[in-house]
Amino acid sequence: MKTAANVTRLWVDEFALASALSAHDLTVRQVLPSVEVLDSAGPARVVGNYGYSGSQNGFFDAATGASNFDQQSFTDLRIDESHYLSRAYGTAVGATAYLEIIRLTERPLAVAREEAVLLHFSHEGAGGLARGALLGSGAAAVQNYAGVNLGATVSGKTFAVHFHLIAIAAATITMKLQESQNDGAPDAYADIAGLTSGALAAAGIVRVTTTAATEAWKRLVVSGAFGSATIAVCAGLVASA
Amino acid sequence: MAKVASIVADFELSSVAIEDELTSISMDVRQQVIQVDGLSSVGPERVQGNYDWSFGLEGTWDGASGQGDSLLFDLVASTSGTVGFEPDGVTAGPSNPNYDGSVLLESYSIKSAVGAANTYSATLQGSGALSRAVA
Numbered sequence: 001m002k003t004a005a006n007v008t009r010l011w012v013d014e015f016a017l018a019s020a021l022s023a024h025d026l027t028v029r030q031v032l033p034s035v036e037v038l039d040s041a042g043p044a045r046v047v048g049n050y051g052y053s054g055s056q057n058g059f060f061d062a063a064t065g066a067s068n069f070d071q072q073s074f075t076d077l078r079i080d081e082s083h084y085l086s087r088a089y090g091t092a093v094g095a096t097a098y099l100e101i102i103r104l105t106e107r108p109l110a111v112a113r114e115e116a117v118l119l120h121f122s123h124e125g126a127g128g129l130a131r132g133a134l135l136g137s138g139a140a141a142v143q144n145y146a147g148v149n150l151g152a153t154v155s156g157k158t159f160a161v162h163f164h165l166i167a168i169a170a171a172t173i174t175m176k177l178q179e180s181q182n183d184g185a186p187d188a189y190a191d192i193a194g195l196t197s198g199a200l201a202a203a204g205i206v207r208v209t210t211t212a213a214t215e216a217w218k219r220l221v222v223s224g225a226f227g228s229a230t231i232a233v234c235a236g237l238v239a240s241a
Numbered sequence: 242m243a244k245v246a247s248i249v250a251d252f253e254l255s256s257v258a259i260e261d262e263l264t265s266i267s268m269d270v271r272q273q274v275i276q277v278d279g280l281s282s283v284g285p286e287r288v289q290g291n292y293d294w295s296f297g298l299e300g301t302w303d304g305a306s307g308q309g310d311s312l313l314f315d316l317v318a319s320t321s322g323t324v325g326f327e328p329d330g331v332t333a334g335p336s337n338p339n340y341d342g343s344v345l346l347e348s349y350s351i352k353s354a355v356g357a358a359n360t361y362s363a364t365l366q367g368s369g370a371l372s373r374a375v376a
Binding site: 001002003004005006008022023024025026027028029030032036040041042043044045047050057089090095096129131149239240241 | 262291292293294301302303304305306308310311314317318319320321342345346347348349350351352353354355356357358359366367368369370371
């Protein structure tokens with residue numbers, strides 16, 4: 001399905017960035033060494049590793065609180081550790097999503113006459129890139145979310161989940177993934193070992209993976225006792241040979 | 242052979258037609274043309290070696306199952322895919338060349354910006370011979 005850019009959403013760690021950004025891109029590059037020999041007819045190549053990078057263009061915002069894009073990009077995302085970015089191309093459960101492990105590379109802040117103050121950041125990939133779907137976002141409720149057919153995965157392939165907890169008030173929330181061969185009927189949904197956030201009491205990010213085989217349909221299950229919580233959960237299969 | 246507008250062009254990636262999302266297709270063939278000038282050459286002297294080829298694609302991003310985004314991501318860390326290009330949208334014939342071959346994904350970029358659709362571009366490098374079918 002073709003989509004307009006304004007339905008896309010980005011989350012990095014515990015930050016929802018759609019309210020700060022006006023444009024973003026993701027680029028994947030593969031290493032393709034030439035193995036051309038004397039009797040080659042046409043090119044001969046083999047596949048090496050891959051890399052990816054992205055850039056996000058937005059507006060400077062120093063407001064206190066969750067929308068503080070300046071603090072997020074300078075203080076929180078610039079520290080020496082990998083961060084987890086989820087990029088969804090839609091807001092509904094099932095929208096295509098990419099799951100990235102990133103390191104920030106630059107963060108230019110630009111001021112020019114007669115224009116808004118701009119704040120951008122760019123990043124390089126720092127781990128496997130996964131493609132899958134958005135399993136739930138926005139205000140969380142204790143419930144089973146709709147199932148999504150992400151395709152069965154085989155043992156040895158890495159299936160990744162990003163549990164972004166943007167905000168929470170009054171106690172704890174637990175998020176986990178369940179699987180079914182056919183959206184619950186006749187094969188009932190069951191927990192996937194290891195794919196849980198655990199009980200969370202503060203905003204943050206939890207990335208979990210499994211290399212065990214999984215069934216085609218996955219759904220998000222939210223439990224716990226909380227006054228309010230804002231979440232974004234994406235899951236997908238990591239590209240690998 | 243009549244000249245044709247781009248609206249008729251067909252393009253298959255891994256046996257799936259994706260011309261409905263493409264806005265631009267470019268096929269580039271590059272020859273190794275090696276200069277072998279001697280002392281007495283008058284003007285350049287060259288011989289021909291192997292060749293290389295690639296496809297450049299641009300389109301409106303489509304995340305649906307089995308469409309361009311999933312087909313291109315399937316080529317990340319993968320061995321190869323196939324392409325089939327019919328410039329005039331007609332099955333191969335004497336006046337209707339079709340270009341086919343195996344490809345490897347070199348790059349894939351998705352772009353999103355306020356006021357526009359999600360778009361993408363990709364470069365597919367040839368892997369082996371490029372065939373021009375006319376029958």
